[in-house]
Amino acid sequence: MTLRISLRDGEKLIVNGAVLRAIGRTDLCVENSVSLLRGREVMSPDDAVTPARRLYYACMIAYIDPHGATAHHDEIVRYLHDLLGALEAPEAKAACASFARKVATGDFYRALADCRALIDYEAAAIGRTAPQVAQAAA
Known part of the structure; x- marks a missing residue:
C-alpha cells in the first residue's frame, strides 16, 4: 500500500527515527512499512x-x-x-x-x-x- 505525503517548505518528517526536512514543497510516496510522523505530530x-x-x-x-x-x-x-x-x-x-x-x-x-x-x-x-x-x- 502506497502512502502519499505532501510537505510544505521547511516541514519536518521523522522516518524510522531519522529527521528529514523538506526543501521547497515536496511530495513523497512511501511504498513500504515505516514509522513516520509529520512535524506537527512531533x-x-x-x-x-x-x-x-x-x-x-x-x-x-x-x-x-x-x-x-x-x-x-x-x-x-x-x-x-x-x-x-x-x-x-x-x-x-x-x-x-x-x-x-x-x-x-x-x-x-x-x-x-x-x-x-x-x-x-x-x-x-x-x-x-x-x-x-x-x-x-x-
Whole structure:
C-alpha cells in the first residue's frame, strides 16, 4: 500500500527515527512499512510537562524507535497509571483504555491519536479548574 505525503517548505518528517526536512514543497510516496510522523505530530521533551503530554512523548519515542519500543514500555505504563489517577471523566478513562489496548498490540501510531484526545481533555480540565483555584486563592 502506497502512502502519499505532501510537505510544505521547511516541514519536518521523522522516518524510522531519522529527521528529514523538506526543501521547497515536496511530495513523497512511501511504498513500504515505516514509522513516520509529520512535524506537527512531533513533541519535544520540553513540551512534555503534563501527565497526558508525558504519555504522548513516551509513546511517540516508542513509535519512532520500533527496535527499542519494549524499553519504553515501563515508562508508558507508569505515565498511564499517573494519568488514570488524575482523571475523573468516564470518557477520558475510556480513551486511556483504548490507548492501552493499542500500545499492548504495538499500534503506537493509533495510540498517539488517543493520547491527543487525552491532551485536549486535560487542557479543558485544567481550564475548568484554573478559575476555581484563583477564586480559592482570593
